[in-house]
Amino acid sequence: MTTTAAAPAPIRPAGYALLRAGPAAFLIHRRAALVAALLTLVLAAGCVGYLSLGEHVVAPGEVIQVVRGRPSPDGLVVGALRLPRLCVGLLAGAAFGVAGALLQTVARNPLASPDIIGITQGASACTVAALTFGIGSYAVLPYLSVAGGLLAAALVYVFAWRGGLHATRFVLIGIGFAVALRSVTQLFLTKGDYLVAQKAQVWMVGSLNGRGWAEAVPLAWALLVLVPCVLWAARAQRTVSMDDDTATALGVRLGRTRLGLATLGVLLAALATGATGPVDFVALLAPQIARRLTRTAQIPLLCSALLGACVVVLGDLPARMLFAPTELPVGVLTAAIGAPYLIHLLVRGHSGRRRAAGGSA
């Protein structure tokens, strides 16, 4: 829709900059680009802070030495303990952010986040079931959690379908399934022996505690595979946020695009849950804050990813340090921030309102 390369004077909507590279042309939202740059800076500073702070404080200069692979006396603490944990946090946070953005776009409702409508709970139920039955290898677990997330999403979709998909019905049934799946998880925990239960319990609250390369590497590969899909999604997102009549008139296959975007969102959320456990509210918070910062009509994907990573990394730092020898799960901290925000959304009465699908040329 925007690549009118042959046109002599392309129409440029206000607030956008036009970027040309050969035959291709891109519209870039100026404010969104600025916000993304600033978020990248914050995230970089947060990462350095994350690596240097802790029970054993390492100077930032030393941290950079370690990250660049130079030998250093702090190599163990920074390189072997904090760096993999940071990577898991970054990747999972970004995945949660994009997943939330996609699902919220499709449902046109900020409440359709994977952790409210039962997708992360489905992923955890499947993973805990696998742990209980003795499948504990890190190679298989991500697939299982993805399967669980997809299954939960399909169930919610089927039960919420009644001659069309109503947003509130979808959310309510999602909440119900979230509760049921949490119970299923509990059921498997009771079945498993004590050691399994303890292992699963740590995993279940959404924590970066003890995460290492074993979780980071598969997650990174999986996300890398999904990057082209996310690029497609960034384009498709614009059409989906139009109202049904406009999209149909323009010849957009709304149903398929929506299904694709939702599937991608579910995949991302389930992958992230497989690595960190259900970190509550990141998927709800990140896209909403991102949209308020950039003031775009659609939820910006890149900024959502950056913000998701920021929330998880900056949330895990106090979670690690607040009660020094004991570590809080990061999920507790994100829930403590996210729940009041959800209440704020409800009080403001934004929950049901559809945003105007502006911003098109």
Add this chain to the structure above:
Amino acid sequence: MSVAPVGSPRAPLTRRRLCRTAAAVLALLLAVALSLAVGNRAIAPREVLDALFHGGDTEAAQIVLFLRLPRTLVGLLVGAALALAGTAMQGLTRNPIADPGVLGISQGASAAVVLAIAFAGVHSLSGYVGVAFVGAALAAVFVYAVAARGRGGATPVKLALAGAAINALLVAVTMAVLTTRAAALDEFRFWQVGSLTGRDAAVALRIWPFLMVGAVLVIAVARGLDALALGEDVAKGLGQKVATVRIVGGLGAALLTGAGVAAAGPVAFVGLAAPHLARALVGSDHRWVLPTAALIGPVMVLVADTVGRILYPPSEVPAGVLTALIGVPFLVTLVRRKAVAA
């Protein structure tokens, strides 16, 4: 909605209601019998009766009298409390998905108990009940205040979401306390999922007065709840003091939830499903619905507890887990009915 058609004689209606209430009583007796007889060591019904009426020193009698009987009593009380609380909440909010668990009120009670144990040094059961009551009342007021603001008032979806938000927040608080205070974690893990494991007669003895007061308060406003079902204006027109009904009923519901949670932790969805089953049986008159719900709630809790005992023999599945699994189909059916989602 299932009021008898105009002009139909009253007597058959009352007879039908009596029949169905009797059936509920029968189901409850059956559930109690199962709860006493079934478990790690199955005990024949005759032995159970023998132990109940004549006592005895046999192993079976000891198990029935000192392990299963107290536990069954607590299950009865908790089930009745949550069912009554759920019925009152559904009537007061005119909202079919109101339930102490869904609205985060049980979680309020359990978070208050955990906080009181960790920081205020409350260690007695009556202390728990008091604290749980305060927590339940605060959570109830807060959830309703959040949901009632904004457009459209307290619609089902806003109540459920406000409840979900409060739930998440309170779970985070509870988790933070339990993670940092290992001692509290060990003793009170069951407060995250409701369970009857290891409850003794003292629990039942301590909570029943609270329960009675709560039940009396809720039953006292039964007529007011009927009037409220017709809408606030009609209720006023019929001469009901709407504010009084709301305050008395709300107090009763909070008291019942607090007592139930203090005894067993948050047992999910009993307060949601029991009133709907009761309405399906005896119609929408709250003077009939409340007692019937109080019969059906314990059936749910006791059956869930009994099934939990025999599912994975050495370990026990908490009753709250199974009631959630029974209750969710109810929620889904309710939401799929047109009137709610609109």
